[in-house]
Amino acid sequence: MASFGGVAVFNARMPLNPARVRADFPILQQRVRGKPLVYLDSAATSQKPEVVIEAMARFYRESNANVHRGAYKLSEDATAMFEGTREKVARFIGAPSAEGVVYVRNTTEAVNLVAHGWGRKFLKAGDEVLLTEMEHHSNLVPWHLLKRDRGIVLKHIPINDEGRLDLSRLDELCTMKTKLVALCHASNVLGTINPVAELAAKAHAVGALFLVDGAQAAPHMKVDVGSLGCDFYAFSAHKMCGPTGVGVLWTRPEILREMDPFMVGGETILEVFLDHSTFRDPPHRFEPGTPAVAEVAGLGSAIDYIESLGLDSIHSHEESLAAYAQQKLAAIPGCVLFGPRSGPRGGVACFNLEPIHPHDLATCLDQDGVCVRAGHHCAQPLMRRLGVVATARASFYVYTSTSDIDLMVESLNRTREFFGCR
Amino acid sequence: MSLESLYQEIIMEHFKAPRNRGEIATPDVSISMNNPFCGDDITLHLALKDGKVSDVKFRGRGCAISQASASLMTEILKGKQMSDAMTSAMLFKKMMRGETKKHEADPLGDIVALEGVRKFPVRVKCALLAWSAFEEGVKGKK
Numbered sequence: 001m002a003s004f005g006g007v008a009v010f011n012a013r014m015p016l017n018p019a020r021v022r023a024d025f026p027i028l029q030q031r032v033r034g035k036p037l038v039y040l041d042s043a044a045t046s047q048k049p050e051v052v053i054e055a056m057a058r059f060y061r062e063s064n065a066n067v068h069r070g071a072y073k074l075s076e077d078a079t080a081m082f083e084g085t086r087e088k089v090a091r092f093i094g095a096p097s098a099e100g101v102v103y104v105r106n107t108t109e110a111v112n113l114v115a116h117g118w119g120r121k122f123l124k125a126g127d128e129v130l131l132t133e134m135e136h137h138s139n140l141v142p143w144h145l146l147k148r149d150r151g152i153v154l155k156h157i158p159i160n161d162e163g164r165l166d167l168s169r170l171d172e173l174c175t176m177k178t179k180l181v182a183l184c185h186a187s188n189v190l191g192t193i194n195p196v197a198e199l200a201a202k203a204h205a206v207g208a209l210f211l212v213d214g215a216q217a218a219p220h221m222k223v224d225v226g227s228l229g230c231d232f233y234a235f236s237a238h239k240m241c242g243p244t245g246v247g248v249l250w251t252r253p254e255i256l257r258e259m260d261p262f263m264v265g266g267e268t269i270l271e272v273f274l275d276h277s278t279f280r281d282p283p284h285r286f287e288p289g290t291p292a293v294a295e296v297a298g299l300g301s302a303i304d305y306i307e308s309l310g311l312d313s314i315h316s317h318e319e320s321l322a323a324y325a326q327q328k329l330a331a332i333p334g335c336v337l338f339g340p341r342s343g344p345r346g347g348v349a350c351f352n353l354e355p356i357h358p359h360d361l362a363t364c365l366d367q368d369g370v371c372v373r374a375g376h377h378c379a380q381p382l383m384r385r386l387g388v389v390a391t392a393r394a395s396f397y398v399y400t401s402t403s404d405i406d407l408m409v410e411s412l413n414r415t416r417e418f419f420g421c422r
Numbered sequence: 423m424s425l426e427s428l429y430q431e432i433i434m435e436h437f438k439a440p441r442n443r444g445e446i447a448t449p450d451v452s453i454s455m456n457n458p459f460c461g462d463d464i465t466l467h468l469a470l471k472d473g474k475v476s477d478v479k480f481r482g483r484g485c486a487i488s489q490a491s492a493s494l495m496t497e498i499l500k501g502k503q504m505s506d507a508m509t510s511a512m513l514f515k516k517m518m519r520g521e522t523k524k525h526e527a528d529p530l531g532d533i534v535a536l537e538g539v540r541k542f543p544v545r546v547k548c549a550l551l552a553w554s555a556f557e558e559g560v561k562g563k564k
Contacts, residue, residue, distance in 0.1 A: 357485035359460055360429075363542060367425055376461040389461040389483050418425060419434075 016309060016317040018401035024049040024305075025399055032369030038404045041371045043188050043216060043348055043395030045238045048298075052241055055301035059294045067293055068267065068284075082293055085300035086283070089248055092303050093214075093233060094224030099253045102283040103246055103291055107215040108138035110234030110249035111182070113286060114211055115142035116262035118255065119180070125151030128177040130208070132157040132165060132194075133385050134187045137378040139213045143182070157183070159385060163190040163339040170202060178208040182232075185217035189377045189393065190339035191322060191348035193217070200229030209255065215239055219306065219397070220346055221315040231255055237295065241398070242302030246295035249286075256282040263288045306398070314398055318347030321396045325349040325405045332412055334421060338386055347396035350377075353412060356419050358392040364415040370408050428542060429486060430535040432494075437486040442496035444479045453559035457551050459544070462488055466555040468499075470563065475499045475507050485548050487539055492552035494533040499556065504563065511553050518546055 022028050025047045030037050039047060065075040067082045086098040095101065104110045119142075123129070129143050133156050146152050155173050160166040165183075174181065181203035186193045196212055203210040211232035214223060218233075219240030225233045232255075236247040251259070261268050261279060265288040270278040279285045306314060322345055329335045334354040339345065353361055358374035365372055373393045376383045383389060394408060449467035456463040464482035468475055478496040482489070495514075499507045510530060517527040520540050527534050539549045 357462075359462075359485040359545070359548065360487070363428065363545060364425060375459065380461060383461060389463065418429070 014310060014313055016313050016398060018317070018399055021309065022399040022401070024051070026050055026053070028399055033367070035369040036407070038368075038370040038407045040394040040396065040400065040404060040408060041373050042397035042400070043239070043393065044373055045244070046219065046241050046397050047399065048243065048302075049241055049305055051305055052243070052298050052301045056243060056294045056298040059297040064294070066290055078293055081300070082291070082296050085296050085303075088300050088303055090250075092223075092307070093218065093235075093248075093250055094226050095250055096226065097253065099282060100251045100256055102249045102251065102256070102286045103296060104234075104249050104286075105245055105292070106236040106238070106247040107213055107234045110232075110247055111139050111211070111213060112142045113249055113262060114182075114232050114234075114251075115146055117259035117286065118209075119143075119146050119152075120150065120262075121258075121260050123150050123152050123179055126153060126177065127179045128153045128155055128175070130155045130157065130174055130178050130181045130203075132183045133159045134163070134165075134190060134192065134379065134382050135182075135184060136188055136213065136215070137380070139182055139184065139211075140381065152179075153177070156381075159190075159192075159382075162341065163187070163192050164343075165192075165194055167195075167198075174202050174206055174208070176206050178203070178206050180209050180211060182211035182213070184213040184215070185223070186214075186220070186346040187339070187348070187379075187382075188216045189348070189350050189379050189382055189391070191346040191350065192340055193221075193344045193346055196228045196230070204229065216346060216348075219314075220311075220318055222311040225250055237299040237302060240302055241305050243292075243295040243298040246292045246299050248299075251282075253282065256286075259286075261285050261288070265289050267291075309398055317398070318396050318400075319345065321400055321402065321405065322347050322349060324402050325394060325396075325408075328405060328409045329412075332409065332416070334416070335412075338391060347400070349394045349396075350391050351393075352388060352391050353416065353421075356415065356421070358390045360419070361392050361412070361415060364418060365408065365411045368407070368411040368414070370411045372408070427538045428545075430538065432532050432535045433486060433490040436490040436493040440480075440489055440493035442479050442493065442500070443481065445481065446477055446479050449479075451559040451563070453555050455551060455555040455558065457484075457488070457547055459547055460485075462548065462551060464488070464492060464552055464555050466492075466552065466559055468556075468559060470504070473504050475502050475504060480552060482552075484551065485545075487536070487545055488548040488551050491533070491536055491549045494531075494536075495552045495556065498530065498533060504560065507556075508560070511557050514553055515550065518549055 065078045067079045086101045090098040158166045200210045209231040212230045214235040218235035233250045238244040268288045336352045338350040362374035446467040450470040451468035454465045462484035467479045469477035480492045
C-alpha cells in the first residue's frame with residue numbers, strides 16, 4: 001500500500017517560523033520582475049506545499065484507479081486512501097465518525113447541497129432562515145432561491161461599526177419561526193471570528209438547525225464541530241494548502257440520513273430499475289459520479305501538513321500578523337481600515353487608501369510583485385453596509401511574514417506618490 | 423509594462439478632473455450599469471436632438487481607468503451624429519480587443535492612451551464600462 005500523506009509531527013504550541021515554512025512552497029521561490037513574490041491573497045486560495053503537490057502526483061504515478069469499483073489491488077488502494085482520508089477529515093474537525101463527511105467541490109457546493117437536500121425537502125412558506133450581513137454570496141444566493149421557490153423568509157443579523165455581529169436584537173431575529181441559522185465562522189472580508197458556539201446554542205434553543213461556513217476558519221484554527229454545536233460545517237481544501245476541486249460538507253448523521261441528494265447517478269444508488277431507483281446511505285448518497293480522487297489524496301496530505309505546523313500556532317501567527325498589518329496600515333495617511341481592531345480575529349486586513357480606488361491599488365502593487373485582492377470579495381451586501389463599492393484586502397497564511405507586510409506597505413507608499421497623494 | 427504606460431498623463435488628468443460629470447435634468451436616455459467583477463457603477467445621461475448627441479453627463483464610482491474612460495468618452499460623443507457616435511464606440515471596443523491596425527484608432531483622439539490597458543486583461547472591463555452603457559442606452563435609437 002502506497003502512502004499518500006506527509007508525515008504528521010505535532011508541534012501544537014511551537015511558534016511558526018514563516019521563513020522555514022515558506023521554503024516548503026515551490027511557487028513562493030519565484031521572483032516577479034526581480035522582486036520576491038509577496039502573496040497576500042490566501043483568503044482567495046492558499047499556495048500548496050511540495051508535499052501536497054507530490055501526494056497528488058504520486059497518486060497518479062503509482063495508485064490511480066477509480067474508487068469503489070475495481071476488484072483489483074490498485075482500486076482497493078485508491079478506495080482505502082479515499083475512505084481513510086474521510087476518517088482523517090472527521091478527526092480534523094472533531095466529528096465522531098466519517099459518516100457525516102461528504103466530499104463536495106467546495107464550500108459553495110456544500111451550502112447549495114444543504115439548501116437543496118435539506119431546505120427544499122423540509123422548509124415551507126413562512127419558515128425563517130437567519131443569516132448575517134457579513135455573508136459571502138455563497139451563503140446568501142442559495143437561500144434567495146428558496147425564498148423565491150418556497151416562500152421562506154430571510155432575516156439577517158446586523159453588524160456593528162467595528163465589524164462584529166450586533167447580537168442585541170437576537171431574540172427578535174431568532175424565534176420559533178427560525179428553522180436554520182447559517183453564518184460564516186470567520187468573515188472573508190473583515191477577519192471577524194463569530195461566536196459560533198453561542199449562536200448554535202441560541203439556534204438549538206428555538207429548534208433551528210445550525211450551519212457554519214467554515215471556509216475562512218477551518219484552514220486557520222482548530223475546529224471541533226461537537227463543542228461548537230454545528231449541524232452542518234462546510235470548508236474547501238484549496239484554502240488550506242490543498243488542491244482546488246474538493247471540499248467537505250460535514251452534517252450530523254441523523255440529519256444527513258433524512259436529506260435528499262441533489263445530484264444523482266452512479267455511486268449514489270442501491271438499485272436502479274427502468275422507472276425508479278433506491279439510494280445508498282450517507283455519505284455516498286451525496287457523491288454522484290467519479291469523485292476528485294487525486295484531490296482527496298491532496299486534501300489528506302494538506303491536513304497532515306497543517307496539523308504538523310499546529311492549528312493553534314497557525315492561528316496565533318495570523319492574529320499577530322493581522323495586528324502588525326493594521327498598525328502599519330493605520331500609519332499611512334488616507335488609509336481606512338475595516339474590521340475589528342481588537343479581540344479575536346483572523347489573518348485578514350481589509351482597507352482602502354483614499355482617494356485611490358482599490359483596483360488601481362492592486363494593479364500598482366502587482367508591479368512590485370505584491371498580490372492583494374481588490375473588489376467586493378463576493379460580499380456586496382457587506383460592501384453596502386460599509387458604504388463602499390470595493391476594498392483592498394491582504395490575507396495571510398502559514399508562509400506569510402512581517403516582511404511581506406513591510407513590502408506591501410512600501411509599495412502602498414510608492415503608489416501614493418505615483419497618484420500624487422499628499 | 424510600466425505604471426506610467428498604463429496611467430498615462432492624459433488618463434490621470436481626466437481621472438482627477440473628469441469632464442461632464444453630473445446629470446441632465448430631462449435626459450432622453452438614462453442608463454445605469456455596473457461591473458459585476460468589481461462592483462463599480464456608472465449612470466449615463468444623454469440628450470438627443472436632430473439625430474445628434476447634444477449633451478452627455480455621467481456619474482459613477484470607479485477606478486482611474488473607468489472614470490477617465492467615461493470622461494474621455496463624453497468629450498468624443500458630445501455633438502456627434504448618432505451614427506458617428508456608434509462608429510466611435512465600435513472602434514474603441516475594437517482597439518481594446520487589440521484588433522485595430524496602426525493609426526486606425528487615431529480618430530478617437532486622446533482616448534487612444536487607454537490602449538495600454540490591454541496589457542492588464544482584468545482592467546479592460548474597467549475601460550469598457552462607460553462605452554457599454556452608451557451602446558446599451560442607445561440600442562434601437564437612431
